[in-house]
Amino acid sequence: MQSIAPYVGSEVGRLRQVIVHRPGVELLRLTPETMDDLLFDDLIWVRRAQEEHDEFCAVLAGAGAEVLQLTDLLRESLAVPPARAFVLDHAFDERIHGPAATPVLRATAEAMDDAALTELLIGGLTKRELLELTDVPSSVVLHALGADDLVVAPLPNHLFTRDASCWVYDGVAVNSMRMPARTRESVTYEAIYRWHPRFAGSEFHRWSDGLADGQATVEGGDVLVLGDGAVLVGMSERTTPQGVERLAKRLFATGSADRVVALALPSARIFMHLDTVMTMVDERSFIKYADLGMLPSYTITPRDRSGHDGRDEIELDIADHPPEQMHAALADAMGLDGLRILTAEQDVHSAAREQWDDGCNALAIAPGVVVTYDRTTTSNTYLRDSGFEVLEVPGAELGRGRGGPRCMSCPTLREGVRPSEI
Ligand SMILES: NC(=[NH2+])NCCC[C@H](N)C(=O)O
Numbered sequence: 001m002q003s004i005a006p007y008v009g010s011e012v013g014r015l016r017q018v019i020v021h022r023p024g025v026e027l028l029r030l031t032p033e034t035m036d037d038l039l040f041d042d043l044i045w046v047r048r049a050q051e052e053h054d055e056f057c058a059v060l061a062g063a064g065a066e067v068l069q070l071t072d073l074l075r076e077s078l079a080v081p082p083a084r085a086f087v088l089d090h091a092f093d094e095r096i097h098g099p100a101a102t103p104v105l106r107a108t109a110e111a112m113d114d115a116a117l118t119e120l121l122i123g124g125l126t127k128r129e130l131l132e133l134t135d136v137p138s139s140v141v142l143h144a145l146g147a148d149d150l151v152v153a154p155l156p157n158h159l160f161t162r163d164a165s166c167w168v169y170d171g172v173a174v175n176s177m178r179m180p181a182r183t184r185e186s187v188t189y190e191a192i193y194r195w196h197p198r199f200a201g202s203e204f205h206r207w208s209d210g211l212a213d214g215q216a217t218v219e220g221g222d223v224l225v226l227g228d229g230a231v232l233v234g235m236s237e238r239t240t241p242q243g244v245e246r247l248a249k250r251l252f253a254t255g256s257a258d259r260v261v262a263l264a265l266p267s268a269r270i271f272m273h274l275d276t277v278m279t280m281v282d283e284r285s286f287i288k289y290a291d292l293g294m295l296p297s298y299t300i301t302p303r304d305r306s307g308h309d310g311r312d313e314i315e316l317d318i319a320d321h322p323p324e325q326m327h328a329a330l331a332d333a334m335g336l337d338g339l340r341i342l343t344a345e346q347d348v349h350s351a352a353r354e355q356w357d358d359g360c361n362a363l364a365i366a367p368g369v370v371v372t373y374d375r376t377t378t379s380n381t382y383l384r385d386s387g388f389e390v391l392e393v394p395g396a397e398l399g400r401g402r403g404g405p406r407c408m409s410c411p412t413l414r415e416g417v418r419p420s421e422i
Pocket residue numbers: 038039040157160162163182220221222272273275276401402403404406407
């Protein structure tokens with residue numbers, strides 16, 4: 001097993017290793033009644049979604065990236081006893097399942113082999129399935145559920161591996177998630193990064209404490225690793241100023257970054273994460289949704305504390321930028337004279353449709369080489385005409401979860417961009 005320490009030096013440098021999740025049984029749990037709470041806009045034809053995802057993985061592997069499947073990582077982590085105990089402690093909760101059912105659920109899960117437990121954790125469990133496995137003492141919580149209601153919720157948004165954890169330079173944020181449907185995703189990553197042999201032996205920093213962070217939510221879709229010590233974070237429906245502050249302080253304390261630009265996005269589902277409206281495609285270029293406009297931002301830097309001791313007591317300097325300076329502030333943080341902003345010319349309806357279909361959610365696999373969904377034809381053509389290599393993957397089914405190639409990838413090894421290039 002390769003044991004190179006994880007490191008993500010940029011947004012667009014060559015992608016060497018990435019975590020993805022092939023959609024599985026968890027998506028079969030979606031129904032018209034549950035899909036809204038589970039943050040999907042439609043039901044998915046799962047077999048087709050899997051084929052699409054396999055093509056996505058093939059493109060990444062073909063470009064030289066090692067593709068790690070989240071399910072494999074979780075299953076292999078569960079073989080490590082403390083990881084198993086940690087996951088079981090966090091998956092079943094008296095506050096959710098009630099005091100009568102919780103110990104039975106835990107004991108039932110504990111008796112499962114690693115593969116079955118992985119499926120239960122990601123795919124969830126219905127009352128009927130539970131009763132086939134064990135006898136349950138009188139539980140008001142279970143009694144109130146219908147036979148096919150879910151006792152353990154599924155995690156269909158694990159498909160979007162980007163969000164619950166994100167690597168920024170030489171450390172990882174296991175994120176505190178904004179939406180209840182996604183909070184348990186952090187448990188999976190915590191188990192993997194703490195105990196999976198691939199990660200447990202490596203040295204890396206922690207930019208957040210995941211489950212313990214409460215309101216200080218950050219999601220990886222809002223975090224862009226600009227390169228050379230700069231980071232861009234969207235404050236959005238999902239990422240709070242508290243989360244940005246903690247991230248900045250921790251990055252500065254280790255010296256892993258020294259500039260964080262925070263961009264104030266409108267809090268709305270269409271702009272749920274920064275990467276749904278703006279992604280980086282080479283060292284100086286961003287695709288940007290036409291209707292995003294210019295937004296207020298601020299640049300956060302560590303205050304010069306020479307003469308003081310204790311780096312984690314770091315204080316922050318915050319420089320405000322009015323909306324019209326958005327691009328200039330970003331360029332400045334990146335040490336550039338200006339940015340190349342790419343916005344395809346198209347009518348407003350078509351632009352809105354392509355944004356909804358993740359036309360702006362490109363995943364760069366090397367500078368100037370991006371993976372996008374096939375359905376966002378105008379954006380893809382525009383990128384090609386602008387000199388980019390565009391690798392299309394099918395997104396008819398996958399796109400219904402409101403996430404594209406960038407959302408479906410959590411890079412763990414990626415080269416930086418050399419300052420001379422930016
Ligand atoms: N990085 C992203 N844009 N992720 C998209 C996540 C979509 C997911 N259904 C959610 O609502 O959370």
